[in-house]
Amino acid sequence: xxxxxxxxxxxxxxxxxxxxxxxxxxxxxxxxxxxxxxxxxxxxxxxxxxxxxxxxxxxxxxxxxxxxxxxxxxxxxxxxxxxxxxxxxxxxxxxxxxxxxxxxxxxxxxxxxxxxxxxxxxxxxxxxxxxxxxxxxxxxxxxxxxxxxxxxxxxxxxxxxxxxxxxxxxxxxxxxxxxxxxxxxxxxxxxxxxxxxxxxxxxxxxxxxxxxxxxxxxxxxxxxxxxxxxxxxxxxxxxxxxxxxxxxxxxxxxxxxxxxxxxxxxxxxxxxxxxxxxxxxxxxxxxxxxxxxxxxxxxxxxxxxxxxxxxxxxxxxxxxxxxxxxxxxxxxxxxxxxxxxxxxxxxxxx
Ligand code: SF4
Ligand code: SF4
Numbered sequence: 128x129x130x131x132x133x134x135x136x137x138x139x140x141x142x143x144x145x146x147x148x149x150x151x152x153x154x155x156x157x158x159x160x161x162x163x164x165x166x167x168x169x170x171x172x173x174x175x176x177x178x179x180x181x182x183x184x185x186x187x188x189x190x191x192x193x194x195x196x197x198x199x200x201x202x203x204x205x206x207x208x209x210x211x212x213x214x215x216x217x218x219x220x221x222x223x224x225x226x227x228x229x230x231x232x233x234x235x236x237x238x239x240x241x242x243x244x245x246x247x248x249x250x251x252x253x254x255x256x257x258x259x260x261x262x263x264x265x266x267x268x269x270x271x272x273x274x275x276x277x278x279x280x281x282x283x284x285x286x287x288x289x290x291x292x293x294x295x296x297x298x299x300x301x302x303x304x305x306x307x308x309x310x311x312x313x314x315x316x317x318x319x320x321x322x323x324x325x326x327x328x329x330x331x332x333x334x335x336x337x338x339x340x341x342x343x344x345x346x347x348x349x350x351x352x353x354x355x356x357x358x359x360x361x362x363x364x365x366x367x368x369x370x371x372x373x374x375x376x377x378x379x380x381x382x383x384x385x386x387x388x389x390x391x392x393x394x395x396x397x398x399x400x401x402x403x404x405x406x407x408x409x410x411x412x413x414x415x416x417x418x419x420x421x422x423x424x425x426x427x428x429x430x431x432x433x434x435x436x437x438x439x440x441x442x443x444x445x446x447x448x449x450x451x452x453x454x455x456x457x458x459x460x461x462x463x464x465x466x467x468x469x470x471x472x473x474x475x476x477x
Pocket of ligand 1: 355359360361362364365366367370371372373374378379380381
C-alpha cells in the first residue's frame, strides 16, 4: 500500500476513535480523500477515452483486473449508497443530481455482479466526463456528511429496516457476488463504514487504478520509438508510470498536459514539419518553443543537439551510463542549465 496513504489512514483511524481527537481525525480523512481523488483527477484529465475500458490485467485475481471506469463507478456507487441511503436516509446523489443520465450508465448497482467482458462493455458505455462529475459530487456530499458527524454518531448501528431500505432501492444486485454487501454494511456501525467504504475501499481501488494506468503506459510504449520529439528519452524518464510517451495517445508529459489538445508544442511542431524530432530542425539552436521555453531546460536542447550529431542510439547509451553512475530523476540534475556544459557532459560520457 502507498506509504503516505497508509500512514494517513492509520492516523485517521486512531484519531476518530477518541472523542477529543475525533474532529481532527475527520480532517485527516478528508485530506486523505483529497489526495486520493487527485489521482483520479490526473487520470481523467490526461488519459484518452479508450484507456477507461481497457483491462490490461483481465483474469487476474484482484481489483486491478477491472477497468479504470469500472473502478470509479464502483467506488462512488458504494459510497453514495452507504452515505445517502444507509446513513442519511436521503436520496442518492446519482438520482438527485441527474447523474444517471450524465454518466450514461446502463446500471444503478455497485457493479459487483459484473465479471470479465461485461466489465469492459459496461465501461465502454460510460461517459467518462459525466462519471468524473458524479464521483466528485459523491465525494463532496460525503465530505459534508463526515463534517456533520458527532463522535457519538460513530456507534450508531443499523437495523432490519435499514436492510429492507437497501434491498428496496435495487441499488445492490441480487447476484451472489453483490448481495452480501447489504449484510456487510449493516453489520458495521458508522465508525466501521468510515473505516471501509469511505477510506480503505478508496485506497485499494485507486491503487489498482494506478497499476492499470502504469500497465497501459507500458503497453503504449511497446515498440514505439522512445526518443521524445524534444530530445528527452522516454526510456529514461521519471514519468514513465504516468506517460506513455509523446508518440502515443498516452502523452502526459508536463508540456502536453498544459497545452491545447494535450500535445506538447515540440511534438505539434515536429509533426507539422514532418520531422522525426527537433534534432532535424534548422531552427533548433535558437528555438524557444515548449521544452526550450525556459533556460533551465537547456538540458533537453543539449540532448536534441547531441542526437543531431551522434544519433538516438548514442544518446540512449550515454543516458544508460549516466543512470548507472548517478542517482537522479530529471536529466537537468546532471546536465545543469547551461547548454554548452550540458553538451560537454554528454560528450564526456560517450
Ligand atoms: S514525459 Fe516526455 S520524455 Fe517522459 S515519457 Fe512522456 S514524452 Fe517521454
Ligand atoms: S521550431 Fe523548435 S519546436 Fe519546432 S521543430 Fe524546430 S526546434 Fe522543434
